Amino acid sequence: MNKTISWSKVVLVAIVAVYMFYYITSLSDWHFVDNVNLIFHEAGHVVFGFFGEFIKILGGTLMQIIIPSVFSLYFYRKEDYFSASLLLFWLSQNFFNISVYAGDAIKMELPLLGGDSVYHDWNYILSSLNILRFTDQVASFMYIIGWIILIFAIIYSLKFSFRPNDAI
Numbered sequence: 001m002n003k004t005i006s007w008s009k010v011v012l013v014a015i016v017a018v019y020m021f022y023y024i025t026s027l028s029d030w031h032f033v034d035n036v037n038l039i040f041h042e043a044g045h046v047v048f049g050f051f052g053e054f055i056k057i058l059g060g061t062l063m064q065i066i067i068p069s070v071f072s073l074y075f076y077r078k079e080d081y082f083s084a085s086l087l088l089f090w091l092s093q094n095f096f097n098i099s100v101y102a103g104d105a106i107k108m109e110l111p112l113l114g115g116d117s118v119y120h121d122w123n124y125i126l127s128s129l130n131i132l133r134f135t136d137q138v139a140s141f142m143y144i145i146g147w148i149i150l151i152f153a154i155i156y157s158l159k160f161s162f163r164p165n166d167a168i
Helices: 007-025 032-051 053-077 081-103 121-128 132-159
Strands: 003-005 162-164
Touching: 003 007, 007 081, 007 132, 032 053, 032 081, 053 081, 053 121, 081 121, 081 132, 121 132
Parallel strands: none
Antiparallel strands: 003 162
């Protein structure tokens, strides 16, 4: 079957990809999308709060991964593969964001919602697992996962920018 390209999708992918590269080069800055992720992060503490202290603290990060994954899976199941792959950009962005937070587990220099009276999630998580000394490796792992997902997002969202001629 002949396929044609949807230039509007290609332009959208290009815009999102450029933003992601900007985001990656300015990880220490706060971005608008971080506000959105913060809402889901904080909701994760509430949602997972019923499962004990450790899961409650981990729940913020879990929710940052779960929400974009669920949206992506929803579109995938609807066979809207372009939207599903486009949402992988959001998932990758969350992994980059998590890498910054996890990487701050020892120094604890990032400002926290609630100030000094609240847990630093990743300090608590890594300390509880007795792996605080591996903070840099955990942060690097999250960063690498972010890149892997970003590469898939670019490849597949471009791939699904092509559509059958009869779908025009």
